[in-house]
Amino acid sequence: xxxxxxxxxxRYDPGTERLAESLCTLGNGRFATxxxxxxxxxxxxxxxxxxxxxxxxxxxxxxxxxxxxxxDLVRLPDWTALRYRCLPDGAPPGEWLTPDHPSLRxxxxxxxxxxxxxxxxxxxxxxxxxxLGVTHTRLVHMGDPHLAxxxxxxxxSGWIGRIEVVSVLDGDVVNxxxxxxxxxxxxxxxxxxxxxxxxxxxxxxCRTSRRTPAPAVTIGLAVRTSTRPPTAAERACTTTSATQTxxxxxxRGRPVVVVKTAALFSSLDRPRADPVRSAVEQAAxxxxxxxxxxxxEAAWQRIRSQGELRTTGETGRILRLxxxxxxxxxxxxxxxxxxxxxxxxxxxxxxxxxVFWDELFVLPHLALHFPETARALLMYRHRRLxxxxxxxRRAGAAGAMFPWQSGxxxxxxxxxxxxxxxxxxxxxxxxxxxxxxxxxxAWNAWQYGLATGDTGFMHGPGAELLLDIAHFWSxxxxxxxxxxxxxxxxxxxxxxxxxxYPDAAAPGIDDNAYTNVTxxxxxxxxxxxxxxxxxxxxxxxxxxxxxxxxDLAGWEDISHRMYVPFHxxxxxxxHGYGDLVELDWDRYRAHYHDIRRLDRILEAEGDTPxxxxxxxxADTLMLGYLFRPAELARLFARLGYGFDDELWARTVAYYxxxxxxxxxxxxxxxxxxxxxQQGPDAWRYCREALLGxxxxxxxxxxxxxxxxxxxxxxxxxxxxxxxxxxxxxxGLRIDPVPLSGTEGSTLxxxxxxxRDIRIRFRPGRLGIRVRPSLLGPVPLILPGDRREWIAAGxxxxxxxxxx
Numbered sequence: 001x002x003x004x005x006x007x008x009x010x011r012y013d014p015g016t017e018r019l020a021e022s023l024c025t026l027g028n029g030r031f032a033t034x035x036x037x038x039x040x041x042x043x044x045x046x047x048x049x050x051x052x053x054x055x056x057x058x059x060x061x062x063x064x065x066x067x068x069x070x071x072d073l074v075r076l077p078d079w080t081a082l083r084y085r086c087l088p089d090g091a092p093p094g095e096w097l098t099p100d101h102p103s104l105r106x107x108x109x110x111x112x113x114x115x116x117x118x119x120x121x122x123x124x125x126x127x128x129x130x131x132l133g134v135t136h137t138r139l140v141h142m143g144d145p146h147l148a149x150x151x152x153x154x155x156x157s158g159w160i161g162r163i164e165v166v167s168v169l170d171g172d173v174v175n176x177x178x179x180x181x182x183x184x185x186x187x188x189x190x191x192x193x194x195x196x197x198x199x200x201x202x203x204x205x206c207r208t209s210r211r212t213p214a215p216a217v218t219i220g221l222a223v224r225t226s227t228r229p230p231t232a233a234e235r236a237c238t239t240t241s242a243t244q245t246x247x248x249x250x251x252r253g254r255p256v257v258v259v260k261t262a263a264l265f266s267s268l269d270r271p272r273a274d275p276v277r278s279a280v281e282q283a284a285x286x287x288x289x290x291x292x293x294x295x296x297e298a299a300w301q302r303i304r305s306q307g308e309l310r311t312t313g314e315t316g317r318i319l320r321l322x323x324x325x326x327x328x329x330x331x332x333x334x335x336x337x338x339x340x341x342x343x344x345x346x347x348x349x350x351x352x353x354x355v356f357w358d359e360l361f362v363l364p365h366l367a368l369h370f371p372e373t374a375r376a377l378l379m380y381r382h383r384r385l386x387x388x389x390x391x392x393r394r395a396g397a398a399g400a401m402f403p404w405q406s407g408x409x410x411x412x413x414x415x416x417x418x419x420x421x422x423x424x425x426x427x428x429x430x431x432x433x434x435x436x437x438x439x440x441x442a443w444n445a446w447q448y449g450l451a452t453g454d455t456g457f458m459h460g461p462g463a464e465l466l467l468d469i470a471h472f473w474s475x476x477x478x479x480x481x482x483x484x485x486x487x488x489x490x491x492x493x494x495x496x497x498x499x500x501y502p503d504a505a506a507p508g509i510d511d512n513a514y515t516n517v518t519x520x521x522x523x524x525x526x527x528x529x530x531x532x533x534x535x536x537x538x539x540x541x542x543x544x545x546x547x548x549x550x551d552l553a554g555w556e557d558i559s560h561r562m563y564v565p566f567h568x569x570x571x572x573x574x575h576g577y578g579d580l581v582e583l584d585w586d587r588y589r590a591h592y593h594d595i596r597r598l599d600r601i602l603e604a605e606g607d608t609p610x611x612x613x614x615x616x617x618a619d620t621l622m623l624g625y626l627f628r629p630a631e632l633a634r635l636f637a638r639l640g641y642g643f644d645d646e647l648w649a650r651t652v653a654y655y656x657x658x659x660x661x662x663x664x665x666x667x668x669x670x671x672x673x674x675x676x677q678q679g680p681d682a683w684r685y686c687r688e689a690l691l692g693x694x695x696x697x698x699x700x701x702x703x704x705x706x707x708x709x710x711x712x713x714x715x716x717x718x719x720x721x722x723x724x725x726x727x728x729x730x731g732l733r734i735d736p737v738p739l740s741g742t743e744g745s746t747l748x749x750x751x752x753x754x755r756d757i758r759i760r761f762r763p764g765r766l767g768i769r770v771r772p773s774l775l776g777p778v779p780l781i782l783p784g785d786r787r788e789w790i791a792a793g794x795x796x797x798x799x800x801x802x803x
Contacts, residue, residue, distance in 0.1 A: 005114045007321055012099050012107035012122075014045045018703030019696050021047060023321070024111045024118050025347045025706075026138060029053070029331025029373075030145035031076075031264055032346035035111070035118050038082040038136060038150065039098040041170075047177050047703075050076040051346045053329075054268055054339040055217050056353065056408040057208035059185040064426035068416055071407040073342065073353020074188045075175045077204050077221050079262035080150055081168035086132055087247070088161040097124050097132070105131075113324045116142055116300040117293070131157035141292060143299035145333040146282055148262045151289045153255055160251030165258050167225040169194070171204045171240040177349040178704050180419045189219070194242040196235045200225065201284045202242035205276045207267075214408050218267040220275025222283035228257040259289045270336070303327055306755075307369045308748040309715055318690045319718065322711035329708055330366060335376040338383060340406060341708065348705025354405040354413050355380075357494075358709030360440040360626075361665065365716045367444075367451040368725065368749040374448050375457055381441050382461040384410025385468060388438075392472055399471025399545075402441060404434045422597075423604040430499040430507040433492040435476065438469040439518035443626060446525055450727040453752040459533055467545055470526035470555055473519040477558050485563035487511050488519060493574060495619035497599050497609035497662070501576065511575040513620050516562050520639060521627075523559040527552065562639055570651040573620045583612040583658075596662040596698060615659045617666035621652060624673040628726065649677065656681075664692040664710035672721045675739050683739055689714050718745055723761045727751060731779030731787065734768075736761050736800065754778055754792070764802075769795035 009020050024035025036048035051073055058071045086094035099107060099122065106123040120136045133155040141147040154163055171194065175186035189206045196202045203222040210216050225233070225244045234245045248256045263282035265275035286292065307323055310316060329345040340355035341362050359377060366374040381402070387410035388400035395401060403412035414432040419425075445465050449458040477486040490508030492499050493515055500507045530538060530552065542548060564571065567578030588595050595601060599609050599616065609616075618625070623632055629648060636643035652673055661667055671685030688697065692710050696702040719725050723745055724735035732751050745761045753775055760767035770778050772793035780788045783801055790796055 004317055005112065005320070007111040007113065009109040010107075012104060014100065016696075017045050017099075018047055018700075020109055022347045022702050022704070022706055023325075023694065024109060025325070025328065025345070026116065026118055026140040026148075027328035027331075027346050028140050028142045028145050029327070029329065029333035030337065031140065031148075032328055033080060033138070033140055033148060034347065035109070035138075036080070037099050037120060038080040038152070039084070039096075040100075041078075041081070042173070042176060045100065047348075048078050048080060049173070049177060049348070050079065050264075051353065052076055052219075052264065052266060052268070053334065053337055053342075053346060054408065055208070055219075055266060056214075057188040057217070058210045059188065061184040063183055063417055066417065068184075070184055070352060070415060071354075071413050072175050072186070072188065073346075073349065073407075074208055074217075075173050075177070075349065076219060076264070077169060077171040077173060077189070077206065079148065079169060079221055079223055079260065079264070080138070081170050082136075082150070082152060082258065082260070083166040083168065084134075084154070085164050086126075086130065086156075086159070086161065086250075087164055088130060088159045091128075091161075093164070094126065097134075103127075111321075113320050114300070114304075115293070115297045116140075116324075116328075117296075130159040132163075133157065139293060139296050140328075141296050141299075142303065142331065143295045146263050146265060146279075147286055147292065148264070149286075149289055149292050150260045150262075152258045152260075154250060154258075155255045156250045156252065160254075161249075162247050163250045163256055165227070165246050165248065165256070167202075167223065167244045167246075167258065167260055169202045169204050169221060169223045169242045171206055171221075175349055180421055181349070181352075183419075192240040194237040194240065196237060196242055196244075197280055197284065199284055200233065200235065200244065201280055202235070202237075202244060203276055203280050204240075204242060206240075215267075218275050220265045220277070220279040222263045222276070222279035224261045224283045224286065226259050226261075226288075261286045261289070261292070268337075303331065305748065308746070309718060310746045311718060312744060315690060318694060319715060321694065322690075322714050325706055326362070326365070326708065326712045326715065330362070330370075330373055330377070332370060332373060335370075335372045337376070338380060339377075340380040341377055343708060344705025345708045348703070350701065350704035351405070352407075352413070354407055356405060356709075357434070357437045357440040358665075358707075359444060361668070361709040361713035361716060363444040364447050364451075364720060365712050367448045368719065368727070368751070371448070371452045371454070371750055374444075375452075375454065378441075378445055378448060378457070378465070379461060382465055385464060387411050389468065392475075397472060398475035399473070400438065400465075400468035401435065401472050402438045402469070404432045404437055420600045420603050422600040425603070427603065428507075430492060431496055433490065433499065433508050434494070434496070435472075435488075435491050436494065436512070436515045436518060438472060439515070439522050442466050442469045442522045442525065443518070447727065450729060451751060458529065459537055463529055463533060463537070463541060464545070466522065466526045466529055467541060467547070470523045471545060471547065471551070473522055474551065474555050474558055477519065477562065480563065483563055485561055486558045487563045487575075488516055491515050493619045494617060494622050495573065495615040497614065497616040498574065498577075500610050502580070502608070502611045509574045509576070511563055511565050511572075513564050513571050513573060514622050516564055517623055517635060517639075518626070520559045520562040521635060523555045524638065527555055527559070560638055560640065564636070564639060564641055569647070570654045571620050571623075571647070573615065573655070577613060580613045581611050583614045585614075585657075594699065595660050598660045598662060613658050615655065617659065617661060617663035618669035618673075619655070621655055621669055621673050624648070624652070624676065625669045629676065652677065652679075661688075664689070664698065664707040665713065667692065668710055668713040668717060672717055675717075675721050675737055678737060686714075686717060686739070689717065719747055719749070723747065723759065725749065725759070728781065731781045732757075733781040734759065734766065735783050736766065738763065751778060758795075764800050765797060766800055767795065767797045
């Protein structure tokens with residue numbers, strides 16, 4: 001179906017059209033447009049939509065007898081819309097054509113990953129044999145983050161006459177891309193105004209509905225529509241739309257071309273200006289389509305070289321697609337914005353466009369390729385420290401308590417109720433108790449510092465993040481005299497299926513191993529960072545964060561005496577996990593076949609996963625994603641627990657049998673952990689992670705937006721998991737593991753200011769080249785703790801030890 005640089009759909013299938021729209025989204029890190037057919041409007045099959053990074057709005061809804069408030073990433077007006085019909089000489093006008101019209105004979109959708117363009121080719125043939133070929137080519141400009149364009153070519157066969165083309169700028173849109181949210185309010189755009197300039201440039205103004213606590217966002221969109229041959233056009237405007245209707249001669253050898261050039265501005269832009277006036281001027285003076293395409297391709301070429309990761313075969317093709325979508329969501333343009341990592345990209349409305357812990361799977365890749373973007377995403381969190389501190393204060397805690405779901409302001413955006421589509425019931429949602437999101441932020445900041453050596457960040461915003469998160473964990477940990485350990489109560493771990501003990505009156509479980517171990521790690525790293533700060537900065541932070549020497553001594557104690565539960569020779573997912581009932585996995589698989597969403601199945605049966613040793617996704621095993629075995633052993637030794645390969649192997653095997661992989665991140669983590677163990681099933685899980693979105697493995701979820709963490713995580717899986725890159729304080733560690741499906745890899749990374757360190761991993765060999773620069777040599781730590789230095793401009797090859 002696909003060539004190495006193209007992702008293609010060679011026939012039109014209404015059942016998978018929304019999947020294709022998501023996977024064919026085009027973006028530039030500032031805004032993105034789904035790969036929908038311009039002839040269509042939102043319905044059960046199609047969902048044309050454009051999203052602007054950081055553009056959120058809040059509405060209230062009445063659900064299950066309660067009033068709930070939700071903040072959503074806003075669906076913006078549709079700039080792509082184009083309607084057309086044939087007017088053959090001597091015959092009545094034809095019908096308006098869409099991919100759903102019965103006269104469609106051929107359909108081919110092609111996403112070009114090299115040029116960053118989407119091409120849709122269609123052939124319509126009516127009952128009299130009259131044919132119309134239509135080719136749409138679309139781009140969202142990677143060089144100029146305000147521009148997008150769409151060129152449509154019409155070719156007639158077997159007839160002559162005219163074609164009527166209506167270019168539409170449609171502002172009558174609502175958020176309706178997720179069926180589960182149908183009961184929630186979705187009309188976010190208000191105060192529409194539309195018009196056209198004397199030169200024909202159409203414009204549309206609107207704003208989000210919210211006034212407080214954040215100001216409304218004003219949107220300005222303008223579209224310049226040009227035709228070949230040029231012709232007079234009829235223009236019309238309503239409150240919510242602007243149209244340009246052209247009737248053009250067409251026949252054999254007389255094709256028609258229509259180009260829509262769009263410009264998008266908002267009140268979020270810096271410096272602030274009138275969004276409508278800026279959009280009109282940009283659209284009116286933008287270059288023609290060939291020039292736009294050339295500059296767009298040049299920008300993509302530059303970005304691609306910086307984010308290079310190449311492997312062979314099917315794996316390489318999918319990784320190229322994943323990299324493409326990561327960079328469309330989080331490009332160098334993102335570094336200029338105040339935005340986080342949207343879990344579903346800028347590709348759809350699932351999760352309401354919120355920022356979760358998924359950045360844990362995204363920032364390690366960005367830090368090695370696009371450090372400025374990674375830094376900006378960490379600054380999104382730093383700017384929301386005041387909100388996290390206020391959340392902690394309201395909960396009676398100290399430090400910074402980051403929300404599980406974040407949006408515009410950094411307050412908690414997790415829904416209070418969620419719908420089980422299987423039972424139709426609205427249920428309490430306790431996922432906000434996943435406090436481990438703070439540890440993810442701290443880990444990302446630490447990894448960024450190791451990869452970049454950016455002491456300005458680490459001694460400035462990074463230190464505030466780590467120390468404030470550590471302060472929260474020190475207050476969350478309570479002393480248990482009977483155990484002689486510190487414990488953390490009332491949380492939810494990454495698993496998410498277990499949000500309470502069976503029959504408990506209150507939500508939350510105690511001593512989630514992942515939460516406790518990462519909290520201890522944060523405390524230890526915060527102390528390490530504090531120790532290396534200049535004396536004046538230390539004093540400033542103590543005052544600003546309300547800390548003293550006794551607090552830091554307490555952190556040291558907790559980091560050595562945090563409780564980690566065990567049962568039957570394995571690490572317990574949480575205290576009491578081993579006492580839960582075993583699930584009859586065979587019976588549920590036989591009856592339901594797909595049990596990824598076991599929580600919904602059990603709830604529809606009147607049951608709950610809280611009763612069972614059954615996990616949604618990797619939880620305890622997430623420790624193996626964050627920490628290599630040697631580091632994990634050191635962590636457990638610091639805590640006073642024994643840890644060896646046998647304990648870890650037993651723990652991995654135990655949870656593999658008890659996980660239903662209800663998250664796209666689950667197979668990724670399991671593949672990562674098994675790859676490092678050289679486990680025989682490693683590639684099966686890695687391949688499932690690769691195929692998660694492209695095959696819509698969860699059955700309909702990708703059409704609501706890609707899973708950005710899983711896509712970026714597969715890139716990270718190759719780079720850090722298989723090639724074995726590990727930025728460390730004493731050098732760039734490279735410790736590859738051979739794995740079927742990735743026979744060889746080539747990547748270009750940044751490390752300590754060096755750009756374009758080229759690494760080639762081949763069976764038995766490792767090649768490293770450092771681009772010439774004024775920087776010093778790059779320290780390397782190779783398998784067997786072999787230490788080398790490579791000077792700028794030098795290339796070296798190493799033979800890897802067998803096995």
